[in-house]
């Protein structure tokens with residue numbers, strides 16, 4: 001039975017997030033430069049986005065460029081930004097054909113103007129689409145986002161709009177870039193690295209983590225389906241006890 005056939009529609013995660021990693025190693029394995037791997041990753045993005053929409057996932061977040069990635073060599077950063085503009089422009093049709101809207105999270109002001117414009121254009125064009133929201137994390141890091149949220153809350157307190165005792169999870173989450181979507185239930189990272197690299201630290205408090213050895217350019221919708229099948233077998237307790245196990249012990 002294929003992974004897709006094993007997926008239980010009623011238990012589908014509403015929001016899946018992916019740390020797309022391993023482009024450089026994929027290129028190196030073939031004796032090519034790192035940017036070849038980034039180009040190779042575009043096909044993986046298209047297939048995964050279509051696969052997620054086909055299943056009925058409502059939000060798909062892709063970590064495409066971190067705040068720390070600015071520290072990479074200039075030629076690689078420039079090539080990544082070029083690729084981004086080019087891909088978003090070419091994939092606008094795929095998003096329209098699949099009824100998918102685009103959103104971006106991160107420090108948009110730090111992106112090159114051309115990139116910001118293309119992103120905003122596609123966000124506007126796709127804004128009425130309802131099947132799925134694709135969230136691109138660009139120039140994003142979780143600590144940046146949390147510090148930013150704290151600043152906004154602090155200024156509301158300073159101006160008397162908010163009392164310190166009114167600050168709770170909900171008030172805080174409203175100031176994050178992800179205030180428009182639910183927290184991811186499933187976080188996937190490719191390339192065999194077992195770390196979070198500053199991605200959605202607040203939002204993944206209770207997400208299930210799935211790590212795969214696959215390098216991002218080799219990732220396809222079947223790999224997403226495999227991760228979802230694995231996710232659906234897990235017992236999510238949120239700090240409580242499983243009712244069945246607890247009843248058995250008291251019997």
Ligand code: IPE
Pocket residue numbers: 020021022023024025026034064065066069080191216
């Ligand atoms: C992920 O692939 C893409 C970005 C972080 C932009 P990498 O470029 O990190 O590839 P590896 O991890 O060096 O193989």
Ligand code: IPE
Pocket residue numbers: 019020021022063064065066069193195197
């Ligand atoms: C994480 O990958 C960031 C993105 C996928 C955009 P990195 O390759 O930058 O992370 P590290 O350096 O392995 O932690």
Ligand code: MG
Pocket residue numbers: 021022023
């Ligand atoms: Mg990497």
